[in-house]
Each structure stands twice: as C-alpha cells, then as structure tokens.
Amino acid sequence: MxxxxxxxxxxxxxxxAGVWKENPVFIMLLGLCxxxxxxNTAVNSLAMGLxxxxxxxxxxxxxxxxxxxxxxxxxxASYIIIIATFVTVVDYTIHALSLExxxxxxxxxxxxxxxxxxxxxxxxxxxxxxxxxxxxxxxGMGAGFTLALFLVGSIREILGFGTFFxxxxxxxxxxxxxxxxLPPGGxxxxxxxxxxxAAIQRKRDRMAAGKEGAYGx
Amino acid sequence: MFIFLNALLINNLVLALFLGLCxxxxxxxxxxxxxxMGLAVIVVMLVASVCAYGINILLVHFEIEYLRLIxxxxxxxxxxxxxxxxxxxxxxxxxxxxxxxxxxxxTNCAILGMALFQTFDEYSFTQSLAYSLGAGGGFMLALxxxxxxxxxxxxxxxxxxxxxxxxxxxxxxxLSLAFMGFAGLGG
Numbered sequence: 001m002x003x004x005x006x007x008x009x010x011x012x013x014x015x016x017a018g019v020w021k022e023n024p025v026f027i028m029l030l031g032l033c034x035x036x037x038x039x040n041t042a043v044n045s046l047a048m049g050l051x052x053x054x055x056x057x058x059x060x061x062x063x064x065x066x067x068x069x070x071x072x073x074x075x076x077a078s079y080i081i082i083i084a085t086f087v088t089v090v091d092y093t094i095h096a097l098s099l100e101x102x103x104x105x106x107x108x109x110x111x112x113x114x115x116x117x118x119x120x121x122x123x124x125x126x127x128x129x130x131x132x133x134x135x136x137x138x139x140g141m142g143a144g145f146t147l148a149l150f151l152v153g154s155i156r157e158i159l160g161f162g163t164f165f166x167x168x169x170x171x172x173x174x175x176x177x178x179x180x181x182l183p184p185g186g187x188x189x190x191x192x193x194x195x196x197x198a199a200i201q202r203k204r205d206r207m208a209a210g211k212e213g214a215y216g217x
Numbered sequence: 218m219f220i221f222l223n224a225l226l227i228n229n230l231v232l233a234l235f236l237g238l239c240x241x242x243x244x245x246x247x248x249x250x251x252x253x254m255g256l257a258v259i260v261v262m263l264v265a266s267v268c269a270y271g272i273n274i275l276l277v278h279f280e281i282e283y284l285r286l287i288x289x290x291x292x293x294x295x296x297x298x299x300x301x302x303x304x305x306x307x308x309x310x311x312x313x314x315x316x317x318x319x320x321x322x323x324t325n326c327a328i329l330g331m332a333l334f335q336t337f338d339e340y341s342f343t344q345s346l347a348y349s350l351g352a353g354g355g356f357m358l359a360l361x362x363x364x365x366x367x368x369x370x371x372x373x374x375x376x377x378x379x380x381x382x383x384x385x386x387x388x389x390x391x392l393s394l395a396f397m398g399f400a401g402l403g404g
Contacts, residue, residue, distance in 0.1 A: 029242065029382055033326045037235035077294065080323075084287045092283075107333045110286055114326040116239050182397065183233050187390030194383035202377075 015140040024117040024141055025148035025190075026197040031117030035149050036186040038108050042165050045153025046146065047101055051090045051109060053142025056118050057135065058086040060126040064134040067127050079122045080113070087112045117145060148193075155189050156180045220344050224351030227400055230327045231359040232393040237327030240318050241360060242385050250314050251364035255357025257300050257315070259350070261322055262331055264296040265289075266349030269332040270342055289332050290323075297323045327356055362392060 024030045034052065039045040059082050063070070070078050091109045095102045102109070112118065121141055126134045158164055160181035162174040179185050230236040237258075244254045272288050301319050305312045312319070322328065331352045335345045366388050375384050 030239075032238040032242070033235050036238070076323075077291075080290050080294070081287060084290055088283055088286055091286075107330060107337060110333055111236075111326050111330055113286060113290060114323075114329050116321075179394070183235065184390045184394040184397065186235065187386045187393055191383045191386035191390060194386065198383065 015136050017137070017140055019140055019144040019147060022141075023144040023148060023197070024121075025145060025152075026193060027201075028117075028120075030120050031115045031145060032190070034108055034111065034115055035145075035152060036183075036190060037111075038105055039149050039153035039156060039186060040160065040181045041157040042150060042154045044101075044104050045149035047094075048105060048108065049142070049146030049149040051094065051105075052112055052115060052118065052145055053139075055083060055086045055090055055112050055115075056121060056142050056145075057138050058089075059083045059118060059122055060134050060138040061131065063122050063126040064129060064131045070127075075127065076119075076123070079119060079127075083118055083122070084113050117141070151193060152186070152189050155193075156185055160185060218347070220340070221347040221351040224331075224348050225355045225358065226396065229355040229359055229396050230330065230352050231356055232389065232396045234330065236330040237325045237356055240321065240325055241356075241363065241389070242382060244315070244318050245360050245363040245385070246367050248361065248364040248368060251360045252357075253304075253308075253311050254315060254318065255353075255360045257304065257319065258322060258325065258327065258356050259353030260300050261293065261296045262328055262349045262353040262356075263346070264299070265293045265328055265332055266335060266345050268292040268296070269335065270345050273336050285336070289329060293328050293332070294323045327352065359392070363388065366392070 022028060025032065025035050031052070034048055035045075038048045059079070062082050063079060087110060090112065094105070094109060121138065125137055129137070154164065158169060159177045160179075162168060162170050162176050168174075177185075180189065224230070228234060231238065231241050240254065240258075244250055269289055269292060272292065273285070276282050276285055276288070297320065300322070301312075304315070304319065331349055335348055340348055363385070367385065370384065370388070
C-alpha cells in the first residue's frame with residue numbers, strides 16, 4: 001500500500017490517484033468480490049460502483065470528522081459500524097427506487113459492508129487526513145472503483161449477452177459467449193484487465209526511467 | 218445433505234459466488250498456510266451461523282430487522298477474535314504465518330455472505346448448520362486446490378506482466394470452469 005502523503009494541499013493529484021495510480025481494483029486488488037460478483041452487465045456494475053462510492057464518501061466523511069475522537073483500540077469496530085449504517089441506508093434506498101436492480105444485486109448490496117476497499121481507505125486515509133482532503137480522495141477512489149467495475153462489466157456484457165446497456169450490438173446472428181456471464185468469465189476478464197494495466201504501468205515506468213536517464217540523474 | 222453439497226460444490230462461495238476473494242488470493246500461495254486458514258474459516262462460519270440464526274429470531278421477534286447487518290458483523294468479529302486467541306495460544310508459529318489475514322477474516326465477505334444467504338433462504342437450524350459447514354468446506358477446498366496449483370506455478374514460466382495476481386485469477390477462472398461441471402449434481 002502506498003504511503004499516504006503528509007497533509008498535502010488538496011490537488012488534482014489527490015483526486016486522480018484513485019482513478020489511475022492507486023486504482024483500488026486493478027492496482028491494489030481491493031474490493032474484488034463485488035467487482036466480480038455483480039459485474040455481469042454494465043448497468044449492474046455501474047449501480048454497484050455508485051452504491052459503493054456513496055458508502056465510501058459517507059463513511060470517509062464521518063471517520064475523518066471524528067478521527068481525533070475515536071479511541072485507537074476500537075477504531076476498526078467503530079469504522080465497521082459507521083460503514084454498516086451507510087450500507088443499510090443504501091440498501092433501503094435501492095429497494096425503494098428500483099426493485100429490479102435490488103433483485104439483481106441481491107445480497108451483494110449488504111455485502112458492501114465487508115468491501116475491503118472501503119475499510120482499507122477508511123483506515124489508511126480517512127483516519128489520518130483532514131475532511132476536505134479525504135473527501136476529494138474518496139471521490140477519486142470511488143470513481144476508480146466504479147470505472148474498474150464498469151470496464152469489467154461492459155466486457156462481460158458485450159461478450160456474454162452481445163449487448164451494451166441492453167442495446168444489441170451485433171445483430172441477430174451473434175453467437176453469445178455465455179461463459180463470460182458465468183463466474184469463470186468474471187475471473188478471466190479481470191485477469192486480462194490486470195495484465196493490461198500492469199503492461200501499461202510497466203511501459204510508463206520505463207519511459208519515466210528513460211527520461212531520468214537522459215537528464216543524467 | 219443437498220444443502221451441504223450445494224454449498225460445497227455447486228454454489229461454491231469462492232468460485233461461483235465470488236465471496237472471500239481477498240484471503241483466497243492472499244493466503245493461497247502455500248499449501249501449509251492454506252489448510253489452517255481453511256479450518257479457521259470453517260470454525261468461524263459454524264459459530265457465526267449458529268449466532269446469526271439466534272440473532273435473526275430475536276430481530277424478527279422485536280421487528281428490528283434493520284439492525285441485522287450491524288449485529289451480524291459484531292458476531293462475526295467476536296467469533297474471529299475467539300479463533301485468533303485460540304490459534305495464538307496453541308500454535309504461535311501458525312499465528313505468525315497467517316499474519317494479517319487472520320483478523321481480516323472479519324471482513325471476509327464469505328462469512329457475512331453465508332450468514333445473509335442463510336437468512337434470506339430461511340433455513341432451519343439444522344439446515345443452517347449444514348449450509349455453513351458446506352460453505353466453509355467449499356472455501357477450504359478452493360483455497361487448498363488453488364494453493365496446490367500456485368505451488369506448481371512457481372516453477373512455470375509465466376510472462377512478466379502476468380505475475381502473481383493476474384495469473385492467479387486466470388487459474389481461478391479455470392478452476393471455476395471445472396467446478397461448473399458440478400452444476401447438474403443436485404438435479
């Protein structure tokens with residue numbers, strides 16, 4: 001886990017870190033369970049990403065606000081309870097707004113509680129930083145998480161159903177690749193994204209190293 | 218019996234429902250840590266299942282179901298604490314081997330997921346027990362299989378970019394494909 005910067009001023013980097021460099025799913029491998037479980041269509045994964053982002057924002061805000069009040073020994077328990085509260089809110093909200101979505105996501109809405117991405121961010125970032133910095137970082141992390149879910153979900157929907165957001169893409173003759181909506185497809189798609197991200201990262205590192213070398217440092 | 222088999226093989230928590238992936242990837246690099254981790258999870262699951270069953274009756278009786286999530290988490294956290302203390306007392310070596318992943322069983326979604334599914338499906342007491350035993354066994358099975366595969370993989374020639382996590386997921390995908398073959402088992 002990358003060391004959090006000592007209270008640096010809020011900057012674009014705080015926001016961007018979560019989306020790319022510290023992307024919770026692709027780089028830090030956090031919050032994988034929901035990332036795979038509900039990501040068989042683009043809509044589901046987007047909804048899951050947004051729900052998790054909301055919980056992350058709410059929990060980060062409260063924890064950052066109370067970071068000097070919560071005793072160190074019981075902090076994890078307190079975090080979990082704060083997170084569980086927000087998840088219950090999300091659970092009831094989705095239930096009220098869209099029954100269809102609620103049934104599609106099933107128990108996985110409640111399982112946001114044990115999403116290690118959220119607890120991880122609360123512990124590693126929110127408990128050590130000012131409210132403003134934390135919120136910006138949480139927005140970035142949430143966006144990164146949503147993006148990752150969306151990427152996995154889109155691929156699985158396009159290959160597995162031949163549709164994107166429910167709109168057919170390939171015409172009636174397309175033979176769907178059913179394995180991609182099933183569990184194995186989730187693992188395989190995620191693994192391919194990981195390879196892609198690692199490859200891009202490596203290329204960037206090499207380019208950065210090359211530049212430094214050119215300046216003779 | 219069917220519930221047990223169902224949780225063990227057909228709806229394997231890790232390979233079919235994607236629960237508990239963090240410890241699955243984190244602890245599965247060696248077989249001799251995979252076994253005890255699996256056992257610890259089984260014990261926590263049994264305790265949590267029994268407690269969750271009791272708590273749910275209370276919650277329904279007092280009509281405060283919205284507290285379900287919070288109380289389940291509290292129960293699981295205490296069960297994990299119990300297992301942690303036991304392991305620390307009886308095998309300090311093992312305790313060090315499992316490291317951070319032991320307390321992290323609390324946030325293992327497999328356990329909370331098991332408790333929630335058991336509630337949603339309205340299992341009776343014995344059914345819950347069978348379910349939690351199957352679910353825990355399934356977790357251990359997946360973990361040990363995966364560890365075996367990854368130990369072999371250490372000698373294999375894996376492309377640079379696909380090391381550790383990516384290749385582990387690819388393996389999990391194949392394993393999951395194999396487990397899909399059990400789908401017809403229950404009829």
